[in-house]
Amino acid sequence: MRKFLACLIKEYLLLIRDKTGLILLFVMPLALVLLITLIQDNTFKTIKESSISLSVLNDDNDSLGNSIMSGLNRSGIFNIVHFQPNGSNTEESLQKLKMNVAEGKSQIGLYIPKYSTEVLKRQISVQIKNSIKGKQSKSNSFIQTENRIKIALFLDPAAKLSFKQTVVSTIQSYAVSIENKLIYNIFTDEIGKILPFSLPKFEESSFDELLKIEEHYPSLNTNEILPNSTQHNVPAWTLFAIFFIVIPLSGNMIRERDEGSGLRLKTMPFPHFIVLSGKIAIYLSVCLLQFSMLFLAGKFILPLFGLPALQINVDFVALFIIVVSSGLAAAGYSVLIGTLAGTQEQAAIFGSVSVMMFAAIGGIWVPTYIMPPIMRKLCIISPLNWGLEGFYDVFLRSGSVKTIVMLSVLLIAFSILTISISYIYNRIKRQ
Secondary structure, eight states: OHHHHHHHHHHHHHHHHOHHHHIIIIIHHHHHHHHHHHHHHHHHSOGGGSOEEEEEEEOOOSHHHHHHHHHHHHHSOEEEEEOOOOTTOHHHHHHHHHHHHHTTSOSEEEEEOTTHHHHHHHHHHHHHHHHHHTOOOSSSSSSOGGGSOOOEEEEOTTSOHHHHHHHHHHHHHHHHHHHHHHHHHHHHHHHHHHSSSOOOOOOTTTSTTSSOOOOOOOOSSSOOOOOOHHHHHHHHHHHHHHHTTHHHHHHHHHHHHHHTHHHHHHTSSSOHHHHHHHHHHHHHHHHHHHHHHHHHIIIIIGGGGTOOOOOOOSOHHHHHHHHHHHHHHHHHHHHHHHHHOSSHHHHHHHHHHHHHHHHHHHTSSSOGGGSOHHHHHHGGGOHHHHHHHHHHHHHTSOOOHHHHHHHHHHHHHHHHHHHHHHHHHHHHHHO
């Protein structure tokens, strides 16, 4: 035990003397978590939280135009700029609206033509009268295509296709809603002329809320945590920081070997595994400190920048197991790099680049669900992906020890494999 404690003290002294390594281990991950979370925050917000600039010229000022405007205002999606119709010279107002979009002042321009409601009512009335009299319509559609109201939508050319589709479907849904109301009311009017009693008019509240879509985020227990930029990024970049112990740990191993202290340690009357255990233990403690620091930052520092606070209502036993497993995997990989690399420069370059490759493959940089199919299959080889899935199971899916046990076994097996390769390589090299 005294020999193990002596190895721990030695590793601790080596670590605290490396000021650059300490900055790399603690300050840089904190800055990285803050920066990435700030950058990606809007990506994780719903479209309702990101106000879209919309310029509107409502030249109808009747049921159709007013209904569309009312729906747009209620949605909360749009920041609406109104263009007033310029009397008979509507074209001038329309040109100003187009320029507003072309110059990038608004992402969307909407023009509702004059007399749209009257034209729509007239066409609906004609179709209903023909249907009641048994006449065949010239078109399969209820309202003939050539007589449809053409609402103009002007979109910023730089807007993404998914954005355009969202806006078009939103506006179209309001237009269809008022069209259906008009059809119902005109139909009841015509039927009322035939029947000896009148039918009730359409009430605004009659059909509201018949269909309501509710968003849910299923978890493995009753606690439901809404995913956001903090819940995703803090665990991901904490794991990235944990694996970056590869630079100081492998560097210390190579420095000992170059200075001859490593050879002197091998002549000591105790197994070399004790020396290795001391290194792993001290850097596992570093991983736990990194984890604690970054998760406290997610809870208390990120909200100061207007970001959502990290919710830590989780199974702490499961969380501790996945953190320790990830730390052991990182320490084992660092020992392997320190054993195989010939110089500190080789260890630093190969170690950092390989960790970034594991991070890219494992879903740290880009979520795995938006990767190409071949990359989604390839991600299972990355130990960072195993750790990340474990963190997500605990934080986003409210998982328990049973949920993350397989991922923890994979991480520990990876640690044992890398340390075993290092031990065998050292033994062959000595012989």
